[in-house]
Amino acid sequence: MTDHTSSHGLAVALSDLTRVYGPVKALDGFTLDLAPGELVALLGPSGCGKTTALRILAGLDRATSGTVSVGGKDLTRVPASKRDMGMVFQAYSLFPHMTVIDNVAFGLKMRGRDGASRRTRAGDMLDLVGLGEHADRYAHQLSGGQQQRVALARALAIEPSVLLLDEPLSALDAKVRVQLRDEIRRVQVEVGTTTLFVTHDQEEALAVADRVGVMNAGRLEQLAPPAELYSAPASRFVGEFVGLSNRLPAEVRDGVAALLGREVPVLPGSTTGAGHALVRPESVSVVADAAGTATVATVMFLGPLSRVTSTLADGTDVVAQLASSDALRLQPGDAVRLEVAPTPVLVVA
């Protein structure tokens, strides 16, 4: 997690936001606090309300109820143009009739900065995103990744109190996406602006964020650092949405779940009695054993790691993630024994 004490960002508070579109409740009592300089990623399936929350923070949409405050100031009724927030959009949003440097300087012009200081600041921002040499080009002369980097420079040029990223990488190809993702994080740490990053890509969210908020049906299901979110999901939705999970039959008694012939501790929020444990593939190990009750169904090679799917006697499929060196010794049809690591699991009804 980033050290926020040295940053220049402001705290952001979205309190009890509700947004109703006719019969649809896009946000339902949504509350989120961002520490100064923190990068929080909002993750969730399509239609969960994450973009609505970001747009309300930006002032591009109005909450039906609830408040938005930045640095302790109530901005709920302040128009977007007066909120002092930089935003990078999912769609390419550079002004086509302006050069790259004019795009970056646009926000400064709106703030009445003189021409020379505008060009200097815009040039600095372009250098920050590595596009100083493209200052006089037009948007159509840049690749998608370059356009989004210019959009990032444009959003940061105004020294915004909050940086908003609305799925800025979703239109890019996989390789550029990873590069730009890392660059966004580097720049954000460098400038220390409080940032809200909306994405539906969990790898992206887990990789760049200080904390990740998982949303479902207009509500925040869990807000936690990436590792905690992954290892200790607070709800069935989070456990199933973030990463791969096996649903294995389990019996919970006295805070311990019995599954696959082994006892493992359970996470808070787990059900008691009979249920299903959400077990990560990397918590399952596969041991070749002629007397084992499971059978290897498939072995999927993924590079350094492989995914082995085995079938239990009752027909339940169990996915395990192993080092490829171990996994490639197994063949479909082999009899194996499955073991579960003694890490806490969430057991749901």
Added chain:
Amino acid sequence: MTPSRSFRIARAVLLLVFAAYFFVPLLAMFDFSTQVRGSAPGRTWDNWTFMFRDEDLRSSIVASLLLALLTVVLMIALLVPTMVWVRLRVPRAKKLIEFLCLLPLTIPALVIVVGIGNVYSWVTYLLGDSALVLTFAYVVLVLPYSFRAIDASLSAIDATTLSEAARSLGAGWFTVVVRVIMPNISGGILGAAFISVALVLGEYVFASLLRFDTLPVAMAALYKSNGPAAMAAALASMLLVSALLVGLTFLSRDRHRRNPGASS
């Protein structure tokens, strides 16, 4: 004979046929307007210089040009902000605006004139009897064509994202429309403007029935007394409109060379 050669010949023949279809009447008009008949046949520019010498014709030309200019200005001032606003803020109203803008196309000009005749009694009473008051009627007349041109341009850009980006950077709505949206739909606006000019310079029914002396009305009157001069004036107005359209083509081409991303 190779197929490509026969194709080229067919293309050239078609081009010549179409050129003849368009240019022969124009050449005939030019011939008629410059011909001297009688005992000493020859050529004269008298009919062409007549439009600068004749006070009535000259004032009708000025009135028509001013009408074209005012119509374009008022049309842009009304239509562009309305269409941008509807697209960004009330997209549900787009169908209604489209219906209203296309309505003049479906109502015969004669019916409109009869309908607005009484209104114009008041307009001339309040604003005077200058032909320029026709601007209001002409804006309605050019709405269907202007709407189509601007709507096509607006559809070609992501106006919502551009305006939201500009607003998040501190731009107010006026700046969004004037500095962000309008430069990116300039092709459509130019197209709408030139179509409007062409329509206004050729409009006869409104002006004639509402008794205003515009160029087409003056030409029609002149045709009864001096056919060759009327022909010269008609040809001159056609050349002017053609020059405007050629100008539009070059303007768009130049703009695209500088910024191929913009719509046209």
